[in-house]
Every structure is written in structure tokens, then in C-alpha cells.
Amino acid sequence: MATKQLAASPVKKVAGNLSKYGIYIAFVVMCVFFSIFNPLFLTPGNIINIVRQVSFNAILAMGMTMVIITGGIDLSVGSVLALAAVITASFVKTANPLLPVPVALLIGLLIGAACGLFNGYVITKGKLAPFIVTMVMMTMARGAAQLFTKGRPVTGLLESFDFLGAGFILRIPVPIYILALVVIISHFILSCTKTGRYIYAVGGNEQAAAASGIKVRRVKLVVYTFSGVMSALVGIILTARLNSASPVLGNGYELDAIAATVIGGASMDGGKGKVIGTLVGALIIGTISNGLDILNVSAYWQQIIKGIIILVAVLLDKKD
Structure with missing residues (x-):
């Protein structure tokens, strides 16, 4: 019996390490795979291009x-981005x-904060499912963006x-x-502050968190804001990059996020997640898109491959 337990321990240890570091290993393997089929993949110019493309989704x-x-x-998030x-x-x-x-930039950020605060307020005060409330905001914000611009893009922005x-x-x-600044701030909030501990506590067990004196409503207001x-920050950066803003900007971005x-x-x-893991997740999505583009793989196949990867990630989460 003892022999079996000793034999099982290394297996469990390996499985635990794979679960813990799996996405990092997958990311490295992916980079090696694409670099073998196309030497241009790991050039400095392409790496910078990938990270720049990833920065919007990662934020x-x-x-x-x-x-x-x-x-x-x-x-x-995609609709608030556009608004x-x-x-x-x-x-x-x-x-x-x-x-x-x-x-003007501050006004844009305040618009995003107001939309997020509205989501958090309705979810907590109305005791409604986040899926429903944010889906309503998705429709409202997109409609407001269309109404504000009368369906036309805003162009002719200052070069500065x-x-x-x-x-x-x-x-x-x-x-x-x-992106680097946002990652540092996000990591600090989650790992080094009382608010971060409360965020994990609420996700782990909301009733227990409330019973221990944590103001659950306030925590949710903070995270949705x-x-x-x-969302607003990404909208501003994208507008600056394109030198125009369209009411359809950010369509479907919520899925990639x-x-x-x-x-x-x-x-x-709930109750589980890390900033660095999310950053690597965004890099994996960006690497897949970039690598498959270099290999001339159809955009339709890219969507299918992304869907399969997301499904596998969710299934692995359920097994944990």
C-alpha cells in the first residue's frame, strides 16, 4: 500500500506542475512550432508587432x-470601448x-468608469445576473455610440x-x-492590497465573505468600474492608432478578453485567476493569430482553432 502511494506521488506532482505551468509550456511550444515553419516569426520586428497587437486585448x-x-x-467591454x-x-x-x-482623455475614461459603475450598481442593487446586466449595457453603449455619431466615424483628429x-x-x-503599466497596477491591486484579497474572497464564497464583514457590494462596484x-483606455489607444473612431469599434472584443x-x-x-496568467493567455491568442497569418491559414480556420482552445481551457478548469 505504501509503495503504491509513493509511486503515485511523483505522478500527482507532475500533473500538478503541468496544471500550474501548462499555459507557459504551451506558449513556448507554440513559439517554437511557428518559428520552425517560418524563421521570420521570432524576428524582433515581428515580436514587437505581436505584443503591440496583443496590448489592446490584454488591457x-x-x-x-x-x-x-x-x-x-x-x-x-467592446461597446463601452466604442462609446x-x-x-x-x-x-x-x-x-x-x-x-x-x-x-478630452479624462472625459473618455470617466465615460468608461460610469458605464462600469452602472453595471456594478444594477448587478448588486437589483440582484441581477452579470450576464444579463452587461449584455444590456453592451446593447445600450453600442446604440449610444451610433446615436452620438449618427452612425459615422469621427475623423480629422489632432496629429499630437x-x-x-x-x-x-x-x-x-x-x-x-x-500595457506594462496596467499589468503592474493590476498585479499590485490583486496581490498586494486588501481590495485584492476581498476580490478573491468574494469569488471564492460570496456568502462567507459577507459574513466575515467584507462589503461585497463595494468590491463588485470596484471591479466593474x-x-x-x-475598456475606455483601449478605446482611446485604438482611436489614437487609427486616427479615427467608429461606433462599430471593438465589436467582438469581449470574446477575446x-x-x-x-x-x-x-x-x-470565481475565486481563481492571476494577472500574469491572463497576460500569457492574451499572448497565446495573439501568437496564434500572427503565426497562422504568417502560414497563410484562412481567417475562418483561425476562429475555429481559437474556439477549440477556449473550450479545452474551460474543460481543464472544470477538471481542476
Whole structure:
């Protein structure tokens, strides 16, 4: 009996390590695979290109991670992104000494915060499912963006504004620096603050968290507001990169943000998830897209492959 237990221990240890480091191993294997079939994949230029493309989804996924850890979900991020983008672009277009560009950016971030706060308030006060509330916000924000612009894109923005999305510092795109800052802030909140501990506690067992004195409502308001701000931030960066804002911007982005979070190890049941895991999840999605593009794989097949990866990640989560 003792021999069997000793024999089983190494197996369990290996299985535990695979579960813990599986996504990192998968990411490395994926990079090696694509580099074998195309030497251009691991060139510095392509690596920077991948990270820049990933930065938008990864920033969105930081907010989504906190929401999912509490046991919720935010389907409105793509639409809130568009609403904040078109409003910010409109103010940037008419920027003047009384309303400079920084104020326009702040207005955009406040729009995202207001949408997130609304989600959190209705979910907690109305005791409604996050899926329903954020789906309603998804529809409302998209409609508001269409109404605000009358269905037309906002163009003719100031060239100085482009720096946020298309500029470089020491040959590194500015969005990558913004992503690094967001990752540091998100990691600090979740790992080094009382709010972070409360977020995990609420996702682990909401009733127990409330019984222990944690203000569950306040925690949910914080995470949904943070998600809204991240959505607005991505909308602003994308607008600066494209030098225009469209009311259809960010359509479907919520799916990639959820995928990055789940692939990164966050549990849809709540109570589990890490910022670094989410970042790697976003990198995996970006690497797949970039690698398959280089190999000239159809965009339709890419969607199928992404769907399979998400399904496998969810199934592995359920097994844990």
C-alpha cells in the first residue's frame, strides 16, 4: 500500500506542475512550432508587432480578470470601448485652450468608469445576473455610440493625439508601455492590497465573505468600474492608432478578453485567476493569430482553432 502511494506521488506532482505551468509550456511550444515553419516569426520586428497587437486585448482582459475572479462577467467591454472612443475623439477634434487633449482623455475614461459603475450598481442593487446586466449595457453603449455619431466615424483628429497609439519611445510602441503599466497596477491591486484579497474572497464564497464583514457590494462596484475604465483606455489607444473612431469599434472584443482570461487560468466559477496568467493567455491568442497569418491559414480556420482552445481551457478548469 505504501509503495503504491509513493509511486503515485511523483505522478500527482507532475500533473500538478503541468496544471500550474501548462499555459507557459504551451506558449513556448507554440513559439517554437511557428518559428520552425517560418524563421521570420521570432524576428524582433515581428515580436514587437505581436505584443503591440496583443496590448489592446490584454488591457481589456486585465479588467475582465478582476470581474471573473468575483464570479461575474462583463460582456459590455467592446461597446463601452466604442462609446468612450467616439466621445473622446469628438472632444479631441475640437480641442482648444479651454478643453485641451488631456481633458478630452479624462472625459473618455470617466465615460468608461460610469458605464462600469452602472453595471456594478444594477448587478448588486437589483440582484441581477452579470450576464444579463452587461449584455444590456453592451446593447445600450453600442446604440449610444451610433446615436452620438449618427452612425459615422469621427475623423480629422489632432496629429499630437496619435502618439498614444502610433508613437514610439526607444523604438518600442507606446501601447506596450501602457500595457506594462496596467499589468503592474493590476498585479499590485490583486496581490498586494486588501481590495485584492476581498476580490478573491468574494469569488471564492460570496456568502462567507459577507459574513466575515467584507462589503461585497463595494468590491463588485470596484471591479466593474475598473473594467469600464480599461475598456475606455483601449478605446482611446485604438482611436489614437487609427486616427479615427467608429461606433462599430471593438465589436467582438469581449470574446477575446474572456478567452485570454480563461486561457490564463481564471475560473468562470470565481475565486481563481492571476494577472500574469491572463497576460500569457492574451499572448497565446495573439501568437496564434500572427503565426497562422504568417502560414497563410484562412481567417475562418483561425476562429475555429481559437474556439477549440477556449473550450479545452474551460474543460481543464472544470477538471481542476
